[in-house]
Structure formats: C-alpha cells, structure tokens
Amino acid sequence: MEIPRHWRLKKQRYALVGEVCPHCEAKIFPPRDVCPHCSGEAKTPYQFSGQGEVYSYTVMNDAPAGFEENTPYTVAVVKLAEGPMVTAQLTDLGAEPVKIGMPVEMVTRRIRSDGNDRGMIVYGYKFRPVMQ
Amino acid sequence: MDAAGTEKPSLLLKTLKPIGIIGYGAYVPRYRIPAAEIARIWKGAEGSLPVKEKAVPGLDEDVITMSVEAARNALARAGIDPQELRAVWVGSESHPYAVKPSGTVVAEAIGASTNIQSGDWEFACKAGSEALVAAMGLVGSGMGRYALAIGMDTAQGKPGDALEFTAAAGGAAFIVGPAEEALAVIEGSYSFVTDTPDFWRREGKKYPEHSQRFTGEPAYFHHITSAAQTYLEDSGTKPEDYTFAVFHQPNAKFPQRVAGMLGFKPEQIKTGLLVPEIGNTYAGSSLIGLSNVLDVAKPGDRILTVSYGSGSGSDAFGLLVTGAITERQGKALKTRDYIARRTEIDYAQYVRLRRKITME
Ligand SMILES: [Zn+2]
Numbered sequence: 177m178e179i180p181r182h183w184r185l186k187k188q189r190y191a192l193v194g195e196v197c198p199h200c201e202a203k204i205f206p207p208r209d210v211c212p213h214c215s216g217e218a219k220t221p222y223q224f225s226g227q228g229e230v231y232s233y234t235v236m237n238d239a240p241a242g243f244e245e246n247t248p249y250t251v252a253v254v255k256l257a258e259g260p261m262v263t264a265q266l267t268d269l270g271a272e273p274v275k276i277g278m279p280v281e282m283v284t285r286r287i288r289s290d291g292n293d294r295g296m297i298v299y300g301y302k303f304r305p306v307m308q
Numbered sequence: 309m310d311a312a313g314t315e316k317p318s319l320l321l322k323t324l325k326p327i328g329i330i331g332y333g334a335y336v337p338r339y340r341i342p343a344a345e346i347a348r349i350w351k352g353a354e355g356s357l358p359v360k361e362k363a364v365p366g367l368d369e370d371v372i373t374m375s376v377e378a379a380r381n382a383l384a385r386a387g388i389d390p391q392e393l394r395a396v397w398v399g400s401e402s403h404p405y406a407v408k409p410s411g412t413v414v415a416e417a418i419g420a421s422t423n424i425q426s427g428d429w430e431f432a433c434k435a436g437s438e439a440l441v442a443a444m445g446l447v448g449s450g451m452g453r454y455a456l457a458i459g460m461d462t463a464q465g466k467p468g469d470a471l472e473f474t475a476a477a478g479g480a481a482f483i484v485g486p487a488e489e490a491l492a493v494i495e496g497s498y499s500f501v502t503d504t505p506d507f508w509r510r511e512g513k514k515y516p517e518h519s520q521r522f523t524g525e526p527a528y529f530h531h532i533t534s535a536a537q538t539y540l541e542d543s544g545t546k547p548e549d550y551t552f553a554v555f556h557q558p559n560a561k562f563p564q565r566v567a568g569m570l571g572f573k574p575e576q577i578k579t580g581l582l583v584p585e586i587g588n589t590y591a592g593s594s595l596i597g598l599s600n601v602l603d604v605a606k607p608g609d610r611i612l613t614v615s616y617g618s619g620s621g622s623d624a625f626g627l628l629v630t631g632a633i634t635e636r637q638g639k640a641l642k643t644r645d646y647i648a649r650r651t652e653i654d655y656a657q658y659v660r661l662r663r664k665i666t667m668e
Binding site: 186245 | 337366367370376405416417419645646
C-alpha cells in the first residue's frame with residue numbers, strides 16, 4: 177500500500193477525527209469538507225468521542241491480503257454517538273457474543289502490517305465492547 | 309555530616325520549579341495465560357511458580373497501541389489539551405520498530421502538537437522510569453509545561469525458558485506538570501547505575517538471554533537497595549513515612565524480599581504488587597504498580613517507587629499525594645478495571661497470539 181496515502185489519512189484513522197459543520201452543527205465522518213446535511217462548507221476538525229453501538233456485523237473467515245493473520249474476525253457498521261456510521265473491525269471480543277445494539281468504544285490498534293515483518297505497520301481505529 | 313564533620317552533599321535530583329504528576333493511566337491487554345498452563349507444556353518448573361498468570365496482548369496490539377490507550381487515560385485525568393505537551397516519551401524493550409520512534413505514532417494518535425520531543429527510551433525494565441525522570445527535568449527546568457512519559461512492554465521469553473512464565477504485557481503513562489496542578493507532588497528522585505551483565509538481547513534477536521549468576525544479589529537487590537537507601541537518606545525520610553512502596557517486580561518473591569531488606573512492611577507494598585496477576589510487564593512493571601496505588605491513594609499519602617532495569621540501574625522517586633487526587637481517580641478506567649477484564653487462553657492460543665510459529 178502507498179505510504180503517502182496513509183500519511184494523509186492518519187489523523188482520522190488513528191483517532192476518529194472528523195469535522196463539524198459550522199452551519200448546522202452536524203458531525204461528519206469521514207471528513208469530506210462539505211456537510212452532507214446542508215451542503216455547506218465544513219472544514220472544522222472534530223474529535224469524536226469514540227462511543228457508539230453495533231448497527232450490523234459480519235464475521236470474515238476469508239480475509240483480503242494483509243489481513244489473513246487475524247481471521248476469523250468481525251467487521252461491524254458502528255453508529256457513532258454523534259450520528260455518523262463507520263465500518264470497522266471489532267476487537268477484544270473474548271467470549272462475548274456480538275449483538276446488534278451492543279455498545280462499543282473506539283481503540284487504536286494495528287490494522288495491518290505491509291510486507292510481513294519488513295514493511296510499515298498501519299495503525300487505525302477499531303471498536304471493542306465498552307469496558308464497565 | 310560525615311565523621312570529619314563536613315556536610316555531605318545531597319545526591320537527590322531536585323528540579324528548579326516544583327513539579328508533580330498531573331495525570332496517569334494504565335493499560336493491560338485482556339488475555340491471560342496461567343503459569344500452570346505453561347508448566348504443563350514445559351517440564352522443569354518444579355515447585356512453586358513465580359506468578360499465578362500473566363497478561364498477553366491480542367494480535368492487533370503492540371507497545372504503540374497500548375501506549376496510546378494508557379496516554380489517553382492519563383490525559384483524561386490531567387484534563388489538559390494534548391497540544392500543550394512538550395514531550396511524548398515511550399520507554400520499552402519491545403518497541404515495534406527497530407528504527408522509527410514509537411513516540412511519534414503515539415503523539416499523533418493522542419492529538420499532541422508537532423512541538424515536541426519524541427525519542428524512544430531503552431534501559432530494559434527501567435526505560436519507563438528513565439523517561440519519567442527526563443520528563444521531570446524538562447518540566448522542572450521550565451523548558452515545557454507538560455511532558456508525557458510512558459513505560460510499556462509486550463515482553464517475550466524464549467519458549468521453555470524460565471522467563472516465559474513471567475514475561476508479560478502492560479504498562480502505564482504519566483503526565484508531569486507544575487506542582488500546583490499535581491495530584492501527587494514529586495519530592496525528588498535518585499538513580500543508581502552500574503555496568504552489570506545480568507540480562508541482554510542482541511540486535512536482531514527475538515528473545516533475550518540472561519546470566520543466572522548475576523540476576524539476584526548483584527543485580528536486582530544491589531541496585532534497588534542502593535537507590536532506595538540513598539533516596540531515603542538524602543530526602544530525610546524513613547520507610548514508616550510512606551503509606552505505599554512499589555518495587556520492580558520480575559516475580560512475586562523479589563519485591564517482597566527487597567521490601568523487607570529496606571524495612572518496609574507487607575501492607576505497604578501489597579497494593580502496588582501486581583505481578584502475581586499480570587506477570588512482569590518489564591518497563592511497565594513498577595509504573596503500573598504505581599498507577600494501581602494512585603487509583604486508591606488519599607491526600608497526604610507518601611509513595612516510594614523504585615524501578616530496576618537490567619544492565620543495570622534503579623530509579624527511586626518519592627510522591628506526596630495532594631487533594632486533587634480524589635476527583636481525578638474516577639476520570640478514566642482504573643488499573644483494576646483492566647485486570648478484571650480477563651479471558652483465559654491455553655498454550656496453543658498463546659503461541660498464535662505471540663507469533664511463536666514461523667509461517668514462512
Ligand atoms: Zn451542515
């Protein structure tokens with residue numbers, strides 16, 4: 177994977193940094209500089225709380241290249257507390273069954289490692305069951 | 309005063325400006341392998357096991373991801389803007405990259421500014437406390453208002469080696485700032501260092517080597533007692549002045565024995581002694597013990613912490629807990645919350661999580 181692309185995306189990917197619309201207050205993720213609700217310009221960075229709930233999920237038994245090491249793993253669409261939907265891996269599930277509506281929270285984890293143990297390690301957000 | 313009647317200069321590291329810990333946070337991954345399960349596979353562990361179980365990281369965890377979470381907990385307690393940090397320092401002996409700092413990734417993930425120091429620290433199990441002493445210097449000299457120091461490890465032992473029972477994952481993060489904002493004022497520190505070949509890992513090797521002859525008396529006990537005794541003498545304090553004491557914990561026995569040698573009672577070290585439940589978290593070991601103590605400490609408590617890193621050295625530092633502790637303890641997950649989150653694994657799962665099978 178191209179290193180420059182990761183470098184540009186790392187703020188949103190490491191820490192769920194999106195945007196807030198100065199016109200209608202909508203929280204936007206991923207950042208796109210234009211508000212999907214009012215179409216106004218929206219470039220103000222916004223740090224999402226990381227809280228959300230599982231909207232839907234699927235278990236991946238066959239993984240795309242670079243992700244094989246973690247199979248089987250669960251990918252979910254998470255509805256963030258601030259509104260937007262985001263697709264991400266679930267992690268630290270232990271023995272807990274995944275359920276629709278399950279409260280989850282963002283953590284920063286290794287997403288993949290390029291070129292086995294020689295390439296760059298890519299970090300990014302995943303979600304785990306809320307602790308406490 | 310010595311015998312000749314001259315004043316002995318103090319060896320304490322004291323800062324120009326009063327400083328303290330303004331935020332702290334721990335991290336322990338969720339998987340545990342019991343020592344009895346390791347003993348089932350590898351014979352030769354006759355008699356008592358050094359710990360009950362140890363913490364094992366998930367496949368998507370490493371020193372960087374674990375440091376990010378501990379640092380976020382520390383920031384939540386400190387209540388400061390991460391942009392105000394002037395250093396993001398990670399001490400570890402398991403940095404994910406041989407060349408490329410862990411600190412730069414952590415800094416980016418927690419929202420620190422670009423105006424920072426971010427070199428990695430290495431000194432076996434005292435890499436984290438060494439970073440903390442550097443943070444004291446940076447803040448105490450007035451070079452910066454806040455500095456973040458982390459001790460974190462995902463330690464590995466060679467399969468079948470004695471260290472495999474204890475080499476564990478976890479650690480803690482501390483934000484140093486002005487004393488007037490502190491939840492615990494740092495009263496001073498002292499470090500004692502010698503060239504002692506007790507434990508090492510050569511460049512490019514996956515597992516460390518150790519010399520049985522050097523691990524106990526000349527290494528662990530000599531350095532911890534030297535650092536602690538000089539700190540106590542030069543700060544004019546005695547063991548009974550401390551509510552809590554935390555010593556580096558490579559196993560359950562060593563810290564209990566060194567506490568006794570120094571005149572500390574079992575009640576003083578109980579809270580900070582986490583090794584039976586999570587194993588030896590190396591650069592995180594004494595620091596996560598301290599984070600568990602801070603989780604329950606009360607205003608006015610004094611805490612002595614002494615690390616030990618092979619090679620060898622010890623950092624001793626004293627804290628005086630302030631009234632600010634009470635409302636900050638509950639602002640992030642506590643050390644015990646992570647210890648209570650526990651999924652037991654067997655040796656086969658452990659081998660997969662720790663990448664001990666070579667796939668090519
Ligand atoms: Zn809008």
